[in-house]
Amino acid sequence: MSTAEVPLISAAGLTKFYGVRVGCLDVDLEAYAGEVLAVVGESGSGKSTLLSLLSTQLRPTRGSVHFRMRDALVRDLFQLEEAQRRLLSRTDWGFVHQDARLGLRMNVSAGGNVGERLMAVGWRNYASIRREARLWLARVEIDGDRIDDLPTTFSGGMRQRLQIAKNMVSAPRLIFMDEPTGGLDVSVQARLIDLMRGLVADHGLAVIIVTHDLAVARLLSHRIIVMRYGRVIETGLTDQVLDDPREPYTQLLVASDLRG
Amino acid sequence: MYVAVKGGEAAIAAAHELLARERRGDPSIPEISVEQVREQLTLAVNRVMCEASLYDPDLAAQAVLQARGDLIEAIFLLRAYRTTLPRLGYAQPVDTGAMQLRRRISATYKDLPGGQLLGPTFDYTHRLFDPGSPAPAPSEPRGRVQPVAEPTPHVTVLLDREGLIEANATADAKPVGDITRDPLAFPADRDVRLQGLARADEGFLLGLAYSTQRGYGRTHPFAGEIRMGEVEVAFTPEELGFEVPLGRITLTECEMVNQFSGSAHAPPQFTRGYGLAFGHSERKAMVMALLDRALRSQDLGQAAKTPAQDPEFVLSHCDNVQASGFVEHLKLPHYVDFQAELALLRQLRAEWLLARGATCEASEPAPDSDGEAAR
Amino acid sequence: MSTPPVYNFAYLDEQTKRTIRRAILKAIAIPGYQVPFPSREMPMPFGWGTGGVQVTASILGPNDVLKVIDQGADDTTNAVSIRHFFARTAAIATTTRTSEATIIQTRHRIPETPLKDGQILVYQVPIPEPLRFLEPRETETRQMHALADYGLMHVKLYEDIARHGHIATTYAYPVMVDQRYLMDPSPTPKFDNPKMHMSPALQLFGAGREQRIYALPPYTRVLSLDFEDHPFERTRFTAPCALCGATDAYLDEVVTDDRGGRMFVCSDTDYCERRRPARQAGDGGERGHEHR
Numbered sequence: 001m002s003t004a005e006v007p008l009i010s011a012a013g014l015t016k017f018y019g020v021r022v023g024c025l026d027v028d029l030e031a032y033a034g035e036v037l038a039v040v041g042e043s044g045s046g047k048s049t050l051l052s053l054l055s056t057q058l059r060p061t062r063g064s065v066h067f068r069m070r071d072a073l074v075r076d077l078f079q080l081e082e083a084q085r086r087l088l089s090r091t092d093w094g095f096v097h098q099d100a101r102l103g104l105r106m107n108v109s110a111g112g113n114v115g116e117r118l119m120a121v122g123w124r125n126y127a128s129i130r131r132e133a134r135l136w137l138a139r140v141e142i143d144g145d146r147i148d149d150l151p152t153t154f155s156g157g158m159r160q161r162l163q164i165a166k167n168m169v170s171a172p173r174l175i176f177m178d179e180p181t182g183g184l185d186v187s188v189q190a191r192l193i194d195l196m197r198g199l200v201a202d203h204g205l206a207v208i209i210v211t212h213d214l215a216v217a218r219l220l221s222h223r224i225i226v227m228r229y230g231r232v233i234e235t236g237l238t239d240q241v242l243d244d245p246r247e248p249y250t251q252l253l254v255a256s257d258l259r260g
Numbered sequence: 261m262y263v264a265v266k267g268g269e270a271a272i273a274a275a276h277e278l279l280a281r282e283r284r285g286d287p288s289i290p291e292i293s294v295e296q297v298r299e300q301l302t303l304a305v306n307r308v309m310c311e312a313s314l315y316d317p318d319l320a321a322q323a324v325l326q327a328r329g330d331l332i333e334a335i336f337l338l339r340a341y342r343t344t345l346p347r348l349g350y351a352q353p354v355d356t357g358a359m360q361l362r363r364r365i366s367a368t369y370k371d372l373p374g375g376q377l378l379g380p381t382f383d384y385t386h387r388l389f390d391p392g393s394p395a396p397a398p399s400e401p402r403g404r405v406q407p408v409a410e411p412t413p414h415v416t417v418l419l420d421r422e423g424l425i426e427a428n429a430t431a432d433a434k435p436v437g438d439i440t441r442d443p444l445a446f447p448a449d450r451d452v453r454l455q456g457l458a459r460a461d462e463g464f465l466l467g468l469a470y471s472t473q474r475g476y477g478r479t480h481p482f483a484g485e486i487r488m489g490e491v492e493v494a495f496t497p498e499e500l501g502f503e504v505p506l507g508r509i510t511l512t513e514c515e516m517v518n519q520f521s522g523s524a525h526a527p528p529q530f531t532r533g534y535g536l537a538f539g540h541s542e543r544k545a546m547v548m549a550l551l552d553r554a555l556r557s558q559d560l561g562q563a564a565k566t567p568a569q570d571p572e573f574v575l576s577h578c579d580n581v582q583a584s585g586f587v588e589h590l591k592l593p594h595y596v597d598f599q600a601e602l603a604l605l606r607q608l609r610a611e612w613l614l615a616r617g618a619t620c621e622a623s624e625p626a627p628d629s630d631g632e633a634a635r
Numbered sequence: 636m637s638t639p640p641v642y643n644f645a646y647l648d649e650q651t652k653r654t655i656r657r658a659i660l661k662a663i664a665i666p667g668y669q670v671p672f673p674s675r676e677m678p679m680p681f682g683w684g685t686g687g688v689q690v691t692a693s694i695l696g697p698n699d700v701l702k703v704i705d706q707g708a709d710d711t712t713n714a715v716s717i718r719h720f721f722a723r724t725a726a727i728a729t730t731t732r733t734s735e736a737t738i739i740q741t742r743h744r745i746p747e748t749p750l751k752d753g754q755i756l757v758y759q760v761p762i763p764e765p766l767r768f769l770e771p772r773e774t775e776t777r778q779m780h781a782l783a784d785y786g787l788m789h790v791k792l793y794e795d796i797a798r799h800g801h802i803a804t805t806y807a808y809p810v811m812v813d814q815r816y817l818m819d820p821s822p823t824p825k826f827d828n829p830k831m832h833m834s835p836a837l838q839l840f841g842a843g844r845e846q847r848i849y850a851l852p853p854y855t856r857v858l859s860l861d862f863e864d865h866p867f868e869r870t871r872f873t874a875p876c877a878l879c880g881a882t883d884a885y886l887d888e889v890v891t892d893d894r895g896g897r898m899f900v901c902s903d904t905d906y907c908e909r910r911r912p913a914r915q916a917g918d919g920g921e922r923g924h925e926h927r
Contacts, residue, residue: 019561083782090786105790112794119793120786126796126862148797268710269719336680343676344642443671443846446774572772582844585681586761592683592713596706596743596902599888600805600824603870608799 006068008033008174008206009054014063016049022230023049027063029225029232033173036200036207038221038238040214040253046230047210048178054208055095055176056085070173090120094167098179100159103166104151110137110162111147117170136165140195157188161195168199177209181216193219214257218242226250283328297321306539307331311580312338313440313459314345315509315538332461336581350436352494352503356513356536357414359489360407363540366415367483368517374412379488380540407489415485416515416532425517425530446572453555453571457548458536460578466543468568469550477566479553481533484517488540512537514545518553521560531560645692645725651675655693655848659839662850667812668780669763669847677843684717686841687740687759690848691721694755694839695738700728702736707744707885707902714742733905743806745827747884747906750836752853758821760842763849765809765819785817788860796865805870809860812851817860826870826885831857876901879910 007030016023024046031037039047052058054065056077065077070092077085089095097103104113114133115123123129134144140161142154151159160180167175177196181189197220199205211217217224217238224241226234226249234247245251284291298305298321308320312335320338327333363379366372378384419425429450437452444452457465472479490508497504516533533553535545555571557564567573577583643649658672677685695701701721705714709731717740718729730736733748742759750756766776769787779785788809795803808825812818820831821840831838831851838851851857859867875882877898884906886899901907 082778086778086782086784090784108790108794109797111797112790115793116786116790119789120784124789124863126793126864129793129862130797266710268712268715272712272715336676340676340678344648346648441673443673445671572774576773581676582681585683585685586844587682588680589682589761592742593706593711594743594822595887596824596885597806597822599886599902600826600870602888604801604803604805608801611800 006074007031007066009065009067009208011050011054011065012063014050014053014065015061016046016053016058017061022046023058024053024227024230027227027232029235031174031206031208033206034200034204035223036196036209036221038217038224039208039210039227040212040217040224041227042212042253044229045227047212047227049230050227051176051178051208051210055089055093067174090117091170092172092174094164094170094172094175096160096163096167096175096177096180098182100151100156100163103163104159106151109148109150110142110154113151113162113166114169116166121170132169133165136169137162139168140165141191155188156184157192160184160192164195164199168203171203172205174206174208177207177211179211180209181211181213189216190219196220214242214254226253283326292325294318294321294325297324303540304329304331304334306537306541307462307544308334308338309538310541310544311335311459311461312342314338314342317539332580332584336584339581349495349497351506352496354491354493354509354511356487356491356511357417358411359487359491359511359513360409360508361412361487361489362407363488364408364412364485365483365487366485368415368485372415372418374408377408381542412487414487414515416517419484419517419530423527423529426532428532444575446575448571448575450552450556450559453575454534454536454548454552456575456578457551457555460548460551460574461580461583462541462544462547464578464580464583465547465551468554468574469547471566472550472554472568477554477557477564477569478519479516479531479533479550479557480519481516481550481553482518483546484515486512486514486542486545488512488542510539512539512541512545514542514549516546516549516553521562531556642724644697645695645721646677647675647689647692652693655689658848659690659693659850662839662848663837663852665816666851666855667810667816667818667849669842669849671846672848674843674846678720679716681844682761683713684740684742684759685843686845686848687742687757687843688717688720688841689843690757690839690841691738691740692725694757695721695725695727697725697727699737700730700735702730702733702739702905703741704739704744704746704903704905705742706887707746708904710904731905732909733903743822743824744885744902745823745830747881747901747903748909749830750834752835754836756834756836756838758823758838758840760819760821760840760847761844762807763819763840763842763845763847765807765817780816783815788817789862792860792862792865796862802861802865802867808867810857811860813856814858818849818857820857824870824885825859825867828857828859828867829869831855833857872899874899876907879907881907881910 010030012028014027015025027050029037039050041047049058053060056065059078066074067077068074095103111130111133114136115129118129118132130147134147137144137147142158142161142165151162154162181192184192193216196207200207209220221238224236224238225232226241226247228249234241234245234250241250242254245254298317301324304324305317305320308323308331309315309317312320319341320334323334323337324331327337361377363381364374364377366376416425420427437449437455439452439455444456489510491511492508493506494503495506496502514535518531518533520528520530531553533549535548535552537544537548551568551574554568555574557569564570655672658670662668662670674685675689677688679685679688691701701718703709703714703718705711708714721727722729733739733746736754738755738757739746740757740759745756764776766779766788769791770776770779792802795801804825806824807819807822808828810818810820810828810831820828833854833856834851835853837853840849861867872886876884876886878900881901884901884903887902888897888899890897
């Protein structure tokens with residue numbers, strides 16, 4: 001089986017309880033290199049919990065998550081050593097938070113933020129780190145003059161793009177995104193989505209994006225998962241599901257979407 | 261001609277003599293005795309015993325005197341002395357249910373078995389300076405002088421019978437931690453946290469407890485019970501194999517009844533906060549109970565984002581012997597490191613000025629450089 | 636108290652000394668790693684050298700010769716106080732001469748006189764954790780050391796260069812020990828960092844309040860953090876010591892008048908004095924004084 005057919009990440013029976021409350025229940029999914037998978041649903045649907053489980057920030061009550069490592073071996077993530085998981089999250093994965101303050105060091109310059117992953121894996125030449133940082137800032141359309149500025153001086157859209165640069169510098173194969181367009185102007189959102197599409201195409205990235213915004217899902221994702229009350233109620237190709245939803249809840253979601 | 265500074269030793273000796281003189285104060289005024297401190301400044305003595313973790317009213321009184329009334333200094337003195345004492349072992353857990361009560365109140369019930377016993381309290385005094393203070397104590401006080409002899413059950417036992425409050429943690433196989441024997445490590449279990457809180461600075465805990473009441477990690481507390489009185493301390497020496505009573509100590513205990521929570525395995529119940537202090541030390545017992553509950557937030561599945569709910573923050577900074585030592589160490593000479601900072605600062609300033617075409621400021625000699633010619 | 640307490644040799648009881656020595660041995664076995672130990676309250680305040688004192692007390696023997704310095708000088712108040720403490724509780728010989736000491740307890744300086752095989756240097760450490768001011772949580776920094784996850788430290792150095800053109804750390808300059816553990820050398824000026832590398836002496840670090848001991852066995856590789864293109868540079872003074880003429884020693888700035896007059900003299904008083912024999916007569920201070 002070629003790597004294109006083996007999922008990069010997969011979940012089986014993934015379940016999380018918070019006390020009696022259901023976070024998510026029996027979720028199965030797969031994501032492949034070069035594709036964007038959107039997880040949509042309203043608040044409380046369990047989509048953020050799912051993302052936290054997939055990125056191993058939370059431990060599941062039941063179920064497993066498997067990931068295809070760089071050496072092509074598929075490993076059960078929760079059976080790995082903490083050290084291995086941490087290494088993955090610093091190199092092979094990226095995580096773009098809704099609130100950039102969670103994904104950036106706000107008291108460190110843009111250059112320092114982007115350079116951090118490089119320094120973490122042993123880059124010791126200041127000029128090289130800076131050069132690489134400039135390259136990525138340019139790639140995410142942040143003016144190189146801003147390299148020494150603090151993210152507190154950046155707009156919301158710029159902060160999200162800086163988060164992306166910070167993650168991309170280590171050539172990750174999988175990016176998790178949690179409502180990355182939340183709170184941004186529509187034009188800014190569009191720019192961000194364009195950027196992501198370009199990166200996915202250029203680098204063969206896999207992206208799992210959580211969003212309640214169906215328009216974002218439609219523009220960016222190839223496949224979609226619809227969640228409600230912690231359960232997956234519908235999955236399929238994004239266009240198909242959004243154009244011709246089968247489940248009543250999905251129909252309701254699509255119908256209620258103001259941008260149609 | 262400059263001669264290198266000498267004489268630190270002589271200076272220290274002179275400083276100690278001066279200290280002794282200041283400590284005595286005006287020699288025409290009678291000297292205070294240790295017994296006077298013990299009897300009439302009891303609450304200061306209690307605080308010192310509590311935070312030094314050593315129950316000895318005479319020694320604590322002596323410490324207060326030697327420290328000229330600076331309680332943190334007294335606590336340090338007594339705590340350092342404690343370190344030199346040989347350790348015999350651990351006492352049996354004291355039974356506060358069998359306490360000879362001199363004071364016992366509950367805010368959760370109007371009346372309850374054992375009643376509300378006000379005891380000796382400032383609570384209802386009017387804080388007015390009394391010109392004839394201290395007022396002579398009445399020889400026949402109206403209040404009850406003899407403590408309540410019969411054991412009075414805790415309020416929480418009443419709630420427990422109905423299953424309304426979480427059960428007290430039962431003794432499990434794990435040995436109780438000992439912060440005087442093991443370095444503090446995180447995450448810290450409740451036993452270690454309570455030990456840290458027991459010797460913690462009352463003021464620090466007071467501020468944090470207050471913050472929880474003002475919204476920084478609300479726990480909806482009610483004072484289930486505050487009791488003060490004497491309990492027996494018993495010890496089982498290995499050689500004897502049976503319990504030997506060592507004597508009685510005065511303790512103040514506070515049980516807070518807090519915000520209820522439930523889980524998949526149990527219906528909602530009130531939760532507990534616990535405080536215990538040497539002597540009559542109500543404020544300390546109360547803030548300890550409030551903090552105990554706040555620090556359990558994460559264990560009870562609640563968000564824990566405020567300083568009072570953060571065990572690492574609270575326990576790392578609550579010991580005033582550590583805190584005062586480090587704060588006051590700033591008085592020690594730091595001139596070597598300051599010199600290094602001065603050198604860097606001068607260099608950066610010179611470079612800054614140079615970059616803007618200005619000359620160096622005339623009065624700034626630059627004796628150091630990092631091998632780079634800055635001018 | 637009816638009878639004054641009698642103290643064990645060097646104050647600490649033997650059980651405590653054993654516990655501390657075990658921590659020291661573990662520290663020596665894992666150079667640069669911070670070993671937790673149950674620190675005792677000592678008669679001097681936390682923050683005033685209790686860690687160093689506990690280490691010294693645990694290794695001190697009746698035939699040891701002890702030197703105590705603070706800011707490089709034997710006669711600063713805290714050094715005097717600690718030397719007296721050991722003179723009182725251990726009755727060992729003390730000295731101001733680096734070359735004659737078997738144990739040197741120090742705060743914030745490494746002696747200029749090169750140390751020899753068989754000597755032990757005990758450092759007083761306020762904050763043992765080099766990452767503390769970048770990451771306040773102990774649980775997090777412990778993980779970072781376990782995983783050799785030190786990127787954050789280099790980010791700090793990067794920021795310094797981006798902001799100031801130089802690394803802006805002038806003391807407590809972080810080092811890598813044996814290419815494994817990131818270590819804080821204690822607040823010695825970075826000038827002293829090279830002295831730790833491949834030293835014939837045993838170097839022990841005690842942090843009483845923070846409850847940590849760490850160590851550098853003799854001949855350990857200790858390298859100051861830097862970038863290839865911004866290498867670590869030792870501070871150099873452009874003028875020699877005004878008293879002894881030394882050009883390779885760390886100098887203290889002394890303000891001599893209120894018109895900006897100043898002079899620079901060796902911080903290491905023993906080193907300075909030894910270099911100026913002509914001035915020894917008439918100083919009136921302690922020189923190589925032996926106490927019993």
